[in-house]
Amino acid sequence: MPKGLNVHTEIGPLKKVMLHRPGLDMVYFGDEDFDRVWFHDALYLERAQEEHDRFAELLRQEGAEVLYLEDLLKEALDADPDARGEFTNTYLAESRLPGKEYAAAAREFLDSIEDTGEFVKRVFRGIRRKEVELPHRSAHTLAELDATKDDPDSLIDPLPSSYFTRDAFAVVGNGVNMSHMYHYNRNRETLLGETIFTHHPEYRGVPLWYDRKSSFHTEGGDVLNFGRHTLAVGLSQRTEAAAIDQMAQNMFWGDEECEIEEILAFKIPASYAFMHLDTVFTQVDVDKFTVHPNILGTLKVYRLTPGATKGEVRIAEIDDTLEHILEKALGIDSVQLIECGGGDPVLAAREQWNDGSNTLCVKPGVVCVYERNVVTNDLLCKNGMKLLVVPSAELSRGRGGPRCMSMPFWREEI
Incomplete structure (x- = not known):
């Protein structure tokens, strides 16, 4: 298997991906603790583990190596005699x-x-x-x-949301956007990633495009790779405008060489229902996206590009349809938007609540979906998609879909 990181698209064949299998982090809190631990349901752990194991097996069957966050963290701590002490100091300081x-x-x-x-x-x-x-x-x-x-x-407090490995950081190209999480309890999840990228023999020293110690919050679910040179970022409840400004500075003008030349900032409603850009739309094929119909016609999009002088970032508002914006960003003639819930406002709301738009593309035209989103899944099938169906009675109750539960480390180019 290849070493290091390599993610330039959302749809390149997935060769290596990081998951976290739910464990006792899902158990030791009650309903009175929901707001504090930032997890708002009580899952049946054994069933959630069975569903997660099936998710991992589906990915392996498609040729992906499955890494586990807990294993990578252990390997990182064992690799450096100073790592565990440093980790414990920060973990306690942030608890x-x-x-x-x-x-x-x-x-x-x-x-x-x-x-x-x-x-x-x-x-x-x-x-x-x-x-x-x-x-x-x-x-x-x-x-x-x-x-x-x-x-x-x-x-x-435990870290029950850590099975959403998408949120604590995002791989962009050969580097990493570390997150500064919206909720303080979840921000400890970013320490796990920072430790891996500081001490793990295979991943230490990768470029960091955003620092978890930065002042402004951002989360990995708001980061979508549109190509080697184009990045989409959600301006959302969980990612602040100032964080995107800092990303642009670091990617365009930072000390580490980054291939990103254009950032598209999609402003989406600041609400729990639309917490990340990947709950609004995800790419499922070269020319196809799932999309929540309620955001069509309401998106504001800003284009950030390097200016003529060092440190300058140009910002322009794009006044166009989502289809045309995506076509231009991907360099293709047309895109098809497959509406969650078939566009029906009630069905769309129900299936979006269960992450009908939060799909994980494993290769062009092959996507992981939750089995419960029957209307959206039927539409995907009718539009020629191969579905890897994940059982989801328990996993879905954490409010995140297959994309939320996965962090690609390596995708082949397309």
Whole structure:
């Protein structure tokens, strides 16, 4: 298999992809914790794992090597004797512990786990208060005092959304857009990716087009590769305009050589229903896209290109139809938009809620879809697509589809 990263399109034959199999990170929180852990349902874990295993098997059957986030993190931590200490320092600093005594107790607990694989499982699972010996002396801060009162059972929250491996970073060309996540609990997921790209023998030192420490939030679901030189980015609830400005600076004028010469910023409604650009449309073939009909006619699109002098970025608003914008970006004569739910407003809303537009293209004309989106799937079949159907009774309840659950590391060129 090829080494490193190589992703220039959304549809090139998928050769290597990263997933995260749901585990106990999905278990140790209750409904009262939903807003804090940023996951809004309680999944039946065993069934979710069965569905996820089927997803992975479908990808393997199409010739893709499946990597697991948890394995890559373990390998990265084992590869460098300093990596685990650095990781633990940042992980604890970003876990919002209520005072130094609590941080010390959590550190002692984590340091007691000798096996790296078990340590990684605990990173995803979090730490419950009853698992550690917490300080009993008088509190020195209000945060410590409050932590002894009606506080959640969790000392360090789990990372239940981490099976959406698309969000924490995005591979662009031979480099990576690290995310600064919208919600603070999810931002710890980006630390996992940063550790891999800093310490893993196969991936360390890849170019970074965006830094997780940047001030403005952005997420990988808003990043679509339209070609070697063109990138689409959603200006959305989860990705700020200032983040796209910074991407443009880094890609056009940064120290690392980047092939991107044009960024198309698609402004989409800032709402949970349209949280990322890939919940609005995804590419399924050379000339075909799934699309949510509610955004047709409402999109504003901005084109960012390098200016004449170093550091200059030109910005122009594009006043055109989505079809024409996509045709020009892809350099083809025509595109076909396949409407989620067949364009029916009620069916479209239902199937978009279950990520009918969030497909993962494995090769041109071959896409992974959730089985429950029967109307959209039927349309895809009628338009000549081969469907890899993922069982989705549990996985879909996390509000993300096959594209959300996958991060391509290598696609062949088309």
